[in-house]
Amino acid sequence: MMRLIPLLFLMFAPLASALQFTATAVLSRPGQADVTTQLAYSTGRIRKEFFYYGEPVVEIVDARNDTSLMCFTEQQICYESISPTDLNIGIEKRLETPCDGAGPGVSCTKVGEEKINGRDTVKWKVVARDGDKELVSWTWMDKQLKIPVRQKLFNGTDIELEWLGSEKLDNRETDRWRRRITYPDGRSEESTLWYDKELNIIIREDFPNGGSRVLKHIVVEKLSDKLFTVPAGYEKRSLPAAGGQKP
Secondary structure, eight states, rough: OOOOOOOOTTTOOOOOOOOEEEEEEEOTTTTSOOOEEEEETTEEEEEEEEEEEEEEEEEEEETTTEEEEETTTTTEEEEESSSSSOOOOOOOSOOOSSTTTTTEEEEEEEEEEEETTTTEEEEOOOOOOEEEEEEEEEEEEHHHHHHHEEEEOSSSSEEEEEEEEEEEEEEEEEEEEEEEOOOOSSEHHHHHHEEEETTEEEEEEEEESEEEEEEEEEOOOOOOGGGGGGGTOEEEEEOOGGGGOOO
């Protein structure tokens, strides 16, 4: 089955390999308490600090080595697992075609160039196989940002981005986008995205239900490698790797 290009939080064009920053991520949902996570990012690695069932924990993901650590502060233990890891925050690689990272069995054919909501795009035919079935989708990639500004999926779902202009958000220069998803039964929903021009990531997303995900207190700075290793005084234990193989 093909892996579709995600249009998710923090999914946009790449940045230089030296990118490092800290931020506070806030998830807001109607009628519920906000969920706050402290982030530290260095290319290929991310550290998250949050509460898990009331206990403060630290999660460290290293996509370069396909490892992840879950560290429990009360136990002073880090559990390490080894499996293919994808940070999925949109600044790891440049998407030249919709097939980048899609895996085997997916082919892309360049069809031509079109304007979508005023943006110059390259149109691609994306073909995947599911058993004996051939699944055909269409993707329009923005020529400048290397993101899909429209996807017409094989199941009839249509995903489209529309640029709404530039805007300052918490003193950061951003571009604002509207994302519209239309489902095969005719239902549609819209969300709004703010794309940070310096970081080249989405720093705010407002959902149709009134919720939002926001990156606040962003500080671009050099970070110590120690942030992405087992904290001092913690014991490291290994968990079985994916597929039942031990690391």
